[in-house]
Amino acid sequence: MFYSVTPQFNKDVPLFHIGQIPVRLITLLIALHTGVMVVTSLLLASGRASWINLLLYSSDAVWHGQVWRLVTYAFVSLPSIWFALEMLMLYYFGRAVEGALGVKFFSLLYVGLIFLGSGFLQLLSLTGASQEMSGAQAVNFAIFAAFVAIVPGAQFFFGLAARWMLLILLALSSLQLLAGHQFSAMLLFITESVGAVLFMKWRGFHELFWGLPSFSLFKIMKRTKAPSSPVKSSLNRSILTTPTPLKTNASVSKSIPSPKAVLSKPVKKVQAEAIDIDLLLEKIGHAGIASLTLEEKEQLEKARTALLQRDRS
Structure with a gap:
């Protein structure tokens, strides 16, 4: 929906089903956020705002022993169009992150981000400034940062x-908070995002700003999907080669390279070329040959020409 390629992972297993509807952890999280939002609205409408204040984060209250505020603040929100968009983005990006990490580590990530936010503000309160907060905007944006750590090359608007x-979004949010003199909120936003990226790096997703734009995506897909069948492999290879007539025994013996010819080509170069072609084949198999860029098509054509020349020699 928001991005051009949706990753699929073998850890994307629902917790249970309600009829034919799969229920995942991210579904329960969104239900919890929405349920508390509805209860909050009803309590405010009935004049019981003091009950809601008991759930908000307050550094002074935490220092006085109200430690539950370190967690409950994240689920207190008011109804708005921004809340609906926040939940929508949390579902799409959170589902991908849950599928990559599994329920156990996704739970650890989300709860850890909640404690990271309140713990960070609690430390800031040691400077003498009281800190207050409600809602999980920074936490849910950090889930988007975790998604980007998985597929940094996924294309959004305008490619x-x-x-x-x-x-871009992190810079705009920081500038907006900075202009509003919300320095603590700005630092919190950045800290949560960096924390999510570091967590994903700990779990093995560490190619956010390195390598080709789509390299990490295909590396994850190659690691998690089942081995391809011989029939599929032969179909993929048919993209590179054209049908050639049957060869006689003499021509077959000529087409077999000598050990000297094989060793004359650097091993690292051969391995690098093989990896590049494998990545291109993965991309074609997932998104079709039309998804290749002009440079990738030229690389594919060079590989095809090299194979044809090898067959003729």
Whole structure:
């Protein structure tokens, strides 16, 4: 929906089903956020705002022993169109992150981000300034940062890579908070995003700003999907080669390279070329040959020409 390629992972397993509807952890999180939002609205409408204040984060209250505020603040929100958009983005990006990490580590990530936010503000309160907060905007944006750490080359609007979309949104949010003199909120926003990226790096997703735009995506897909069948492999190879007539024994013996000829080509170069072609084949198999860029098509054509020349020799 928001991006051009949706990753699929073998850890994307629902917790349970309600009829034919799969229920995942991200579904329960959104239900919890929405349920508390409805209860908050009803309590405010009935004049019981003091009950809601008991759930908001307050550094002074935490120092006085009300430690539950370190967690409950994240689920207190008011109804608005921004809340609906926030939940929509949390579902799409959170589902991908949950599928990549599994329920256990996704739970650890989300709860850890909640404690990271309140713990960071609690430390800031040691400077003498009281800190208050409600809602999980920074936490949910950090889930988007975790998604970008998985597929940094996924394309958004106008072909913009996810890694640059993350930097742009983070910069705009920081400038907005800075202009409003909300320095603590700005630092919190950045800290949550960096924390999410570091967590994903700990779990093995560490190519956010390195390598080709789509390299990490295909590396993850190659690691998690089942081995391809011989029939599929032969179909993929048919893209590179054209049918050639049957060869006689003499021509077959000529087409077999000598050990000297094989060793004359650097091993690292051969391995690098093989990896590049494998990545292109993965991309074609997932999104079709039309998804290749002009440079990738030229690389594919060079590989095809090299194979044809090898067959003729």
